[in-house]
Amino acid sequence: MRKLIAGMKISADGKMEGPEGYADWVDAWSEDYGLSAQIDACVLGSGMYPGYEQYWTAIQNTPDAPLPMTGKLPTPAEVEWGRFAARTPHYVLSRTLDTANWPLTRFLRDAAELAALKQRRGKDIYLMGGARVTASLIDAGLVDELRLIVYPLIAGEGKALFASVRQRRGLELRKTETLDGGRLGLTYAIA
Template structure:
């Protein structure tokens, strides 16, 4: 069975989002998790997908132009992910969204649909945050691995990654790596 791998960028105090609704301490959305060779599908929640699609479409269409969300051009480190995203199937777990501009986007309606996706042949699946979908799919027992890039800051106000997880989960640390800028990469197997 394919693994579902959740990956998030968080602060030392466990925040996945700042007060503005996103991780405003992240300077670029490069793929720091080492997943591109391991996955052949991405899974997102319905709240995150529209902005994600807009952001990466803007980079794909005009990588040197200012992005509508930031007013700055894409970081050089984001360009490989923009190319990967353009050719990779994306699945959106949502009860409300029904359409997407990307032709390789499909909609899932339930955790059972996610479980069925995991049973299909292929490489592993990258579960992209937000924290709500990560929390709910960990709670449902569908996430096999958690990859965190921890930024060296206390974010203060914002949304904690595991704010709604009720059930205790054992994690097995399988890899630690120091990244530039004082960041840490942590990889856990979820028990």
């Protein structure tokens, strides 16, 4: 069976967004978890997907221009992920959305459809979130692995990654990695 692997960039106090609704401490949204060679599908929630599609479409269309959302040039790793994302199926968990600009986007209506996707042949699946979807899929027992990049700051107010997880889950530490800028890469299996 394929694994569902959640990857998140969080503050040391477990926030994935600050009070403004985004993680202003993250410089780039490249895939920094070492997943690209291991996955062939991505899953997102309906709240995250529209902004995700807009952000990566801008990079795909004009990789050498500043991004409209940030005013910054995309990093080489973001350009690389933009190319990967363009050729990779994306699944959006939503009961209401039914259209997307990306031709490889499909919609899953519930956790059972995601469970069926995990049973199909293929590589692992990257769960990119957001927080509510990640928490609900952890509660449903569908997330197999958690990869976190922990930034060395206390965000204070903001959206906690695990705030809406209802059931206690054990984690088995599989890998730690010291990253530049004082960040930590942590890989856990979810028990």
